[in-house]
Amino acid sequence: MAAQTQEQKDALARLVEAYKRIDPVQAKEIQEAYYKAMDGLRDLANLLEIADARQPQAAGPLLGEHLYAVQALDAMRPSQLGVIL
Numbered sequence: 001m002a003a004q005t006q007e008q009k010d011a012l013a014r015l016v017e018a019y020k021r022i023d024p025v026q027a028k029e030i031q032e033a034y035y036k037a038m039d040g041l042r043d044l045a046n047l048l049e050i051a052d053a054r055q056p057q058a059a060g061p062l063l064g065e066h067l068y069a070v071q072a073l074d075a076m077r078p079s080q081l082g083v084i085l
Helices: 006-020 024-053 061-076
Strands: none
Touching: 024 061
């Protein structure tokens, strides 16, 4: 993993401070929703890939949907929320 720039460190520090100000109940809900979403997207991507492989004609519409789930996971990669939870 590449070293963080000062800008990235500052952004992470701002996120940490903002998260600390959240009501503890809401913070727990955010944490649970984050992990549920990420786990759900991983499961969805895997299940769609397996379902596509079991089709008579592989690389069909199920694989396309698998790729959307993977893109959603990739879109979350820059998020620092998982780092602080």
